[in-house]
Amino acid sequence: xxxxxxxxxxxxxxxxxxxxxxxxxxxxxxxxxxxxxxxxxxxxxxxxxxxxxxxxxxxxxxxxxxxxxxxxxxxxxxxxxxxxxxxxxxxxxxxxxxxxxxxxxxxxxxxxxxxxxxxxxxxxxxxxxxxxxxxxxxxxxxxxxxxxxxxxxxxxxxxxxxxxxxxxxxxxxxxxxxxxxxxxxxxxxxxxxxxxxxxxxxxxxxxxxxxxxxxxxxxxxxxxxxxxxxxxxxxxxxxxxxxxxxxxxxxxxxxxxxxxxxxxxxxxxxxxxxxxxxxxxxxxxxxxxxxxxxxxxxxxxxxxxxxxxxxxxxxxxxxxxxxxxxxxxxxxxxxxxxxxxxxxxxxxxxxxxxxxxxxxxxxxxxxxxxxxxxxxxxxxxxxxxxxxxxxxxxxxxxxxxxxxxxxxxxxxxxxxxxxxxxxxxxxxxxxxxxxxxxxxxxxxxxxxxxxxxxxxxxxxxx
Amino acid sequence: xxxxxxxxxxxxxxxxxxxxxxxxxxxxxxxxxxxxxxxxxxxxxxxxxxxxxxxxxxxxxxxxxxxxxxxxxxxxxxxxxxxxxxxxxxxxxxxxxxxxxxxxxxxxxxxxxxxxxxxxxxxxxxxxxxxxxxxxxxxxxxxxxxxxxxxxxxxxxxxxxxxxxxxxxxxxxxxxxxxxxxxxxxxxxxxxxxxxxxxxxxxxxxxxxxxxxxxxxxxxxxxxxxxxxxxxxxxxxxxxxxxxxxxxxxxxxxxxxxxxxxxxxxxxxxxxxxxxxxxxxx
Numbered sequence: 112x113x114x115x116x117x118x119x120x121x122x123x124x125x126x127x128x129x130x131x132x133x134x135x136x137x138x139x140x141x142x143x144x145x146x147x148x149x150x151x152x153x154x155x156x157x158x159x160x161x162x163x164x165x166x167x168x169x170x171x172x173x174x175x176x177x178x179x180x181x182x183x184x185x186x187x188x189x190x191x192x193x194x195x196x197x198x199x200x201x202x203x204x205x206x207x208x209x210x211x212x213x214x215x216x217x218x219x220x221x222x223x224x225x226x227x228x229x230x231x232x233x234x235x236x237x238x239x240x241x242x243x244x245x246x247x248x249x250x251x252x253x254x255x256x257x258x259x260x261x262x263x264x265x266x267x268x269x270x271x272x273x274x275x276x277x278x279x280x281x282x283x284x285x286x287x288x289x290x291x292x293x294x295x296x297x298x299x300x301x302x303x304x305x306x307x308x309x310x311x312x313x314x315x316x317x318x319x320x321x322x323x324x325x326x327x328x329x330x331x332x333x334x335x336x337x338x339x340x341x342x343x344x345x346x347x348x349x350x351x352x353x354x355x356x357x358x359x360x361x362x363x364x365x366x367x368x369x370x371x372x373x374x375x376x377x378x379x380x381x382x383x384x385x386x387x388x389x390x391x392x393x394x395x396x397x398x399x400x401x402x403x404x405x406x407x408x409x410x411x412x413x414x415x416x417x418x419x420x421x422x423x424x425x426x427x428x429x430x431x432x433x434x435x436x437x438x439x440x441x442x443x444x445x446x447x448x449x450x451x452x453x454x455x456x457x458x459x460x461x462x463x464x465x466x467x468x469x470x471x472x473x474x475x476x477x478x479x480x481x482x483x484x485x486x487x488x489x490x491x492x493x494x495x496x497x498x499x500x501x502x503x504x505x506x507x508x509x510x511x512x513x514x515x516x517x518x519x520x521x522x523x524x525x526x527x528x529x530x531x532x533x534x535x536x537x538x539x540x541x542x543x544x545x546x547x548x549x550x551x552x553x554x555x556x557x558x559x560x561x562x563x564x565x566x567x568x569x570x571x572x573x
Numbered sequence: 574x575x576x577x578x579x580x581x582x583x584x585x586x587x588x589x590x591x592x593x594x595x596x597x598x599x600x601x602x603x604x605x606x607x608x609x610x611x612x613x614x615x616x617x618x619x620x621x622x623x624x625x626x627x628x629x630x631x632x633x634x635x636x637x638x639x640x641x642x643x644x645x646x647x648x649x650x651x652x653x654x655x656x657x658x659x660x661x662x663x664x665x666x667x668x669x670x671x672x673x674x675x676x677x678x679x680x681x682x683x684x685x686x687x688x689x690x691x692x693x694x695x696x697x698x699x700x701x702x703x704x705x706x707x708x709x710x711x712x713x714x715x716x717x718x719x720x721x722x723x724x725x726x727x728x729x730x731x732x733x734x735x736x737x738x739x740x741x742x743x744x745x746x747x748x749x750x751x752x753x754x755x756x757x758x759x760x761x762x763x764x765x766x767x768x769x770x771x772x773x774x775x776x777x778x779x780x781x782x783x784x785x786x787x788x789x790x791x792x793x794x795x796x797x798x799x800x801x802x803x804x805x806x807x808x809x810x811x812x813x814x815x816x817x818x819x820x821x822x823x824x825x826x827x828x829x830x831x832x833x834x835x836x837x838x839x840x841x842x843x844x845x846x847x848x849x850x851x852x853x854x855x
Contacts, residue, residue: 155757155845157767160792161775162852168768202772236765263762265839294765297773298803298834485829487779509781 168295170197171206171227171234175242175251176217182244185280189242189251192281195325196288196303197238199557201532201550202296206234217241219265224258235259236266238291242280249275253287255294266294281327302528306571307535308332308342308351309546313563319353319370324528324548324570326559332370333377339368341389344571345396345416349373351569352390352399357382367401367418381418391434392416393461394441400424402432411446411463424463433479436461439486445469447478456480456491470510479524482507483531483551490515490525490534490551502536504551515553526570527551535559535568759845763837770799770833774849778826783853784818790853791815793823799845805831811848823851 172194177186198205210231216222216239227237240253255267267290271283285303292301302324311320314331317338322329332351333339340354355368365386369378385404392399400413406423409430414421425431429450437443445458451468454476459466469489471477476494483489489507494500500521504513516522520539527534528548535548544564549556760767783790793814798807808827813820827849836845 155759155840155842156847157760157845158848158850159767159771160794160850160852161771161778162792162850162854165772165775168765257765260761260764263839266765266837293834295769295772296834297769297830298832299773506781511781 167202167204168235169206169233170203170236170238170291170295171211171232172197173211173215173237173239175240175253176215178241178243182242182249182275185244185249185275185277186242188277188280189253189284192284192325193238193253193288193291196285196301197291199325199533199555200288200292200296200301200303200530201555202292203236206232215239218252219254219256219268222256222258222264224256224261224264228258236291236295238287244275247275249273249280251280251283253283255287255291267291278328281323285323296530299530300573302530302533302570305529305573306348307526307546307548307559307568308344308571309537309560309565309568310340310342311560311563311565313565319351320565322559324533326546326557329560332372332375335368337363341567342569343390343392344569345392346394346572347396348571348573350378352380352392354388354390367399383421389432389434391436391444393436394438400434400436400444402430402434411444413461424459425466427466431457435480435482435489437482437486438484439482445480445482445489447480454478456489469505471505471512481525481527481534483527484529485531488531488551490527492523492525492536502534502553513553515549515551522547524567526568528570529572533570535570537566537568759840759842763840766834766837770830770847771849773830773833774826777829778822778851780822780855782818782822782825784816787816787819787853788855790819793820793851793853794848795820795823795827795851796846796848797827799833799836799847801836801843803832803835805833806844814851814853816853819851819853822853823849826851 172190175186175190177183194205194208197203212226212232214223214226218241222237222239224237226232227234235257236255237258238253238255240251242252243250249272251269251271253267253269253271254265256264257266258264267287269287269290271286273279273283282304288303289301292303293299305324306321307324308319308321310317311331312318314334316336317340318331318335319333319339319342320329320331333353333355335355335357337356337358339356342351342353344351349372351370351372353368353370354365356363356365357368365388366382367380367387367390369380370376371378383403383405385407386409387401387403387405390399390401397416398413399416399418400411402409403412403421404410405412405421408428409432410423410427411425411431411434412421412423425446425448427448427450429448431446431448431450433447435445437445442461443458444461445456447454448457449455450457451473453473455471455473456469456477457466458469469477471493475496477491478494479490479492481490483504487507488504490502490504492500493503499518500523501517502515502522502525504515505511515534516538521544522536522538522540525534525536532551533548534551535546537544538547539545540547541558541561544566545558546560546565546568547556547558791814792812793810794812796807796809796811797805800806805827808824810820810824814823836842
């Protein structure tokens with residue numbers, strides 16, 4: 112009995128102890144429950160905004176440190192190419208090299224961020240690294256640091272291995288610059304690794320050539336020893352369609368030809384009656400639109416990428432040529448037609464319906480339409496009645512015009528870079544017809560070719 | 574002799590006057606105290622964002638975030654609908670304004686340069702000689718502050734998160750902080766990414782997509798998520814600018830930037846939420 116009682120007492124005490132414990136547990140559980148969803152949903156967020164315009168980030172590119180004497184020229188080349196690529200990207204401001212401190216870092220532990228982030232360099236970002244040549248191989252270590260962020264400055268760190276030659280170093284520099292540009296522009300890939308196809312007669316005949324986007328590495332693609340014109344990259348940059356003049360018996364007629372970048376050889380493409388020229392790829396790469404006079408009048412036709420299933424699209428008095436697909440939608444095509452008397456730009460649906468004239472003053476010739484990658488702008492060349500060819504960009508929706516060139520000889524045949532910020536075109540401002548590129552606002556023009564006569568550039572989509 | 578008692582009664586007014594003065598002062602004091610107390614309420618001090626109260630003061634006056642029940646500034650829209658210029662024809666006969674009675678006698682009075690009978694009392698507002706406080710916003714120039722919003726203005730949905738983030742000591746915000754605000758340490762760790770998003774969206778925000786008659790619009794705030802691979806999801810207007818074309822252009826700017834750069838590989842989360850504000854001014 113007593114025992115029982117004591118037991119009871121103990122139990123009672125236990126329960127008396129347990130009550131606050133239970134309450135504590137309850138609270139703890141409640142707190143956990145309350146914390147759980149918010150910790151599950153506790154994804155990070157940030158707040159930013161716009162309205163006052165955007166400033167370009169200021170970037171410094173330190174000289175890349177050569178690890179031995181034989182690697183010195185390549186290290187200099189790498190830094191120069193990266194600096195040039197970033198400068199020409201149009202989205203960053205390059206801090207002048209003369210401001211740089213004498214002690215440049217070659218690895219992250221040597222980096223003194225405050226020297227670079229404070230005046231006079233005042234850079235927000237710094238590219239640096241080192242290059243080692245061993246035998247005929249090179250290794251490049253490259254970093255891109257946010258020097259104003261002291262806690263977590265690393266943005267990009269890369270190691271490149273390859274043959275020790277200028278071309279490989281250039282490719283690595285372009286890749287590194289492209290990665291920087293993609294990061295700084297919020298996902299728009301850089302164009303430093305892209306190529307430009309064009310027509311040059313420096314070898315005696317007009318052949319298709321290709322070069323890096325900065326004019327380096329110019330090389331001949333075709334050697335047909337006749338006339339090759341209007342190269343157009345396929346959307347995957349694997350093929351180039353162009354106008355060729357194969358000799359069929361004694362008759363020289365224009366046909367569509369196809370060149371494979373992967374094999375470096377021509378791909379067969381059917382020949383059609385009459386003159387066939389000015390191919391244009393659909394954005395998905397499945398179709399090619401071209402001008403053909405197979406039924407007499409030069410009209411636009413569309414065919415599969417292998418040349419089959421030809422279908423006529425335009426029915427009008429007068430010629431229609433120079434088709435350009437809207438790369439964003441693939442549903443609209445701009446082309447040149449003289450059905451109104453003079454060559455003017457028209458648009459139509461991809462199936463040939465709903466032809467409309469682009470409302471420009473009916474003066475002079477308006478030719479060479481080129482649709483920007485986002486489909487919002489159209490570049491073209493306009494030969495005004497006074498005889499000048501100049502480049503213009505038009506907002507497709509509002510028809511607002513921006514004149515890009517003026518009083519600089521003839522400027523024709525614009526082609527957009529895949530980033531939508533650059534244009535390549537042909538100009539006679541040096542006296543001979545050469546390839547130039549510039550930012551799409553008309554600034555920062557630079558000459559890419561100098562030899563012979565070069566024309567009809569086309570920027571590779573990737 | 575009958576006037577004497579009346580004069581005595583007049584002198585007895587001092588008592589009520591004192592009472593009235595006392596009661597009025599009590600009333601004024603209570604008014605002042607109540608204003609003070611009401612301004613110290615939850616909406617000011619309850620936010621956990623550290624030294625961010627002053628940001629809230631300025632921007633809260635100009636464009637209150639969702640949740641603070643303050644009137645929003647009117648949209649200055651030189652719109653045709655509200656154009657007060659005369660039309661081509663009279664829609665309604667205007668009630669004739671009361672023609673001032675033609676009084677030939679008043680004109681000679683003016684020629685004599687007779688001084689007006691009334692004296693304008695000095696205006697307490699216009700002729701106040703005391704200098705305005707340093708943080709005073711001139712009338713009509715309120716607008717939105719150029720500094721980013723701070724933690725204290727987190728919308729209700731993210732209040733809880735920011736409270737947890739206070740514990741980790743990783744909050745950002747405050748008036749002196751020039752970088753972007755945010756929850757968690759994403760903004761401070763990957764500032765370059767935030768800048769890149771801002772740059773990309775800004776470039777895709779085309780003025781031509783806004784109704785040309787709109788010169789200025791209050792801040793529009795749009796929220797969206799950036800997924801791991803950089804694609805944009807869940808675009809919503811958190812705070813409308815009051816003008817549909819501005820709101821639409823803001824949403825278009827964000828959708829036009831899809832996909833953004835993939836989230837930094839060092840970041841472990843699966844997505845990041847963004848609150849993006851747009852201040853439209855032509």
